[in-house]
Amino acid sequence: MNELVKQQWLIPFLPLVAAAVQSLLPRKARKLSAGICLTAMGASCVLALRAFVGTLGHHEAERAVWNFVWFDYGTTRLQLGFILDPMTAAMALMVTFVGFWIFVNATGYMSDDENFTRFFCFLSLFAAAMLGLVVANNLLMLFMCWELVGLCSYLLIGFWYFKPSAATAMKKAFITTRIGDVGFFLGILMLSWQAGTLNLYDGGNGALEQAGKLAGLHGWFGWSMATTIAVLLFIGAMGKSAQFPLHVWLPDAMEGPTPVSALIHAATMVAAGVFMVGRMFALFTAGGSAEHPTFAMDMVLWVGCFTALFSATIAVGQFDIKRALAYSTCSQLGFMMMALGAGGLVPGQFHLLTHAFFKALLFLGSGCVIIGTHHEQDMRKMGGLRKYMPITFWCYLIGMLALAGVPPFAGFFSKDEVLLVTFQRSKVAWGLATFAAFLTAFYMTRQMFMVFAGKWRGGHHEPHEVRWNMWLPIAVLSVFAIGLGFFGGKYEHYLGVHEEELHGKSLVMGLSVAVGAAGILLGWLMYGRKTMAHAEEPDPLEVKLGALFTCLNRKWYVDEFYDATIIRATMLLGEFWRVFDNRVIDGILHGIAWTAWGVSQVVRWVGDEFVINGGFDAGCEGVRLTGREFAKLQTGRIQGYLRILCLGAVILLVIWYLK
């Protein structure tokens, strides 16, 4: 392990090199570009697998770190470092593996786009940044990669920047996550100030190893220092992982090409927040106990819980296939956060891994659907695709069952663990989450029936099955969506966390299966028994719920609320300062300018014209006249000079003689 950790840097480095090379490639080199990208990602995946294998077989939670000095300035020594522990290894393997198949799918999805090489360049950089974030043993390095991830998401969401909606979405994603990053950055500064280092583990001196000490110090609002820092860091995670109230950017991120959505929603961007909370878990828990959790843990729990439920309700009312999935991601991220907040590091991280597989599967599946239906995203205009796209249908079905939490698919195991650990902490949160799980099953069933059942409602163009490079990735991922759940127990053991026997296991599991089944049943009752006949037909749920459905469809009017409050307030403030600038600041400046101008006029007339110019002219004239007069002495005759010389000598002699 100690040897392996020194090679961890290669995992993000290879995609980074790929991105650098591709930035120099001409537009036409499409095959070369894809080849480089896939090779780099595949090699990273092999390296990650090697690291993963290296961490197997250790019974305790072992970790190897490798810190090195980046540079010194003054007395401050900036270090960077890499880490290899089970959580890192599993995450890196997931990111490289899922990323690789997303790349494969992207070669099909983007095959018509003329900026193919640019797309793959950004995609590689995105993967490199995320991998850098995963293997970093230093909060500074983590933050740099974190920001790179943000930048890449900005570039990729706005890949089709000529569409105004994409241009808006890219800005929205960037600014919203930036709001969270302010908190994150403050947290990093606080940690650096209090712990004196940003290395996470450093042989007992790392920031996380000092969590106990930090828990004893006083921070803000009566919290301990550890909690204060944890809360600030969590604000960053809220932005990145799209937790309420900073979730608004994620659905708009659907403007990007679908492989990007898959990458953002599964392997990279949003996973970063959850992963970071898991990485900094020691700070979150420091100073608390199972009975009296810290404020940071409660905050994570309730923000996660609320987001899980809130986003699930919105997902019910969406018609865009990708937007429904986007809100589903928000909701699932809420589940992960909730698990972490309830003290369940293992369930949270495990759900992150399984979710990555089946959400990547669903997004790539939706990408196949979009390509198959000639760029149609409205589910009302689909239908009957099972007949036209059988491979996509079966893979999508597996993904849907996994997300809905049907045994024995992966999502069932991880979600069950999430619910179980939440049950130990708070019955209310558990109840809400179980309801969210019910909604999950319901909206996924709704989507399945709308897209794949019934008959084609999309007009004359008949849909077709996609090419192999698009369906192969989802087929591979669906294998994992089925099988990965069985490794839950092993994963717990692998992470080296020994959790005590949790009570209420059968109740939680039974109820979880029951609500999943109920959700699917309800979905079938509403959408499956009688499928939509026309695209213009109202949604059955809309008929039942009426105004509430509109409310869901408009995402509880959060965007409108932000527009009316924060954005409007910002604009008004901007307007105020503009007027202030125009009137007051400019007024002062103009006053000063006019005064200076007036003074200069006086100086010009009195001083410049008469004193300076006059004096100078007179001086010049004097010099000229003197020169002219003295020039007459210059006869050019040597003997004349000699005579004057003699005259001078004689005069000197006379003076000397008389003295």
Add this chain to the structure above:
Amino acid sequence: MSVPLGYYLMLGGVLFCIGLCGALTRKNAIAVLMSIEIMFNAAILNFVVFWYYLHNGALTGQMFALFAIAVAAAESAVGLALVISVYRHYRSVDVDEMKALKG
């Protein structure tokens, strides 16, 4: 029985004045050069005489006289060369003609 110092100094002074008069009045550049040589010789005479009467025993005066003769020879060589090139330019050696440096 010796000639007193003053006589020699008188001779030196007379020689210097003759040379000076020549240098100031003659129009021919060669003549001016010759006059300057006379002034040189007056100075050299003074060196030798002062040495003989006041510092007899040291070699300073004789040495200086020899140096001055050597320098005078060099000076007249350069001077004659200049006069020749002036002649080539002006077709004359009249010093009054040479007034190109008039202010």
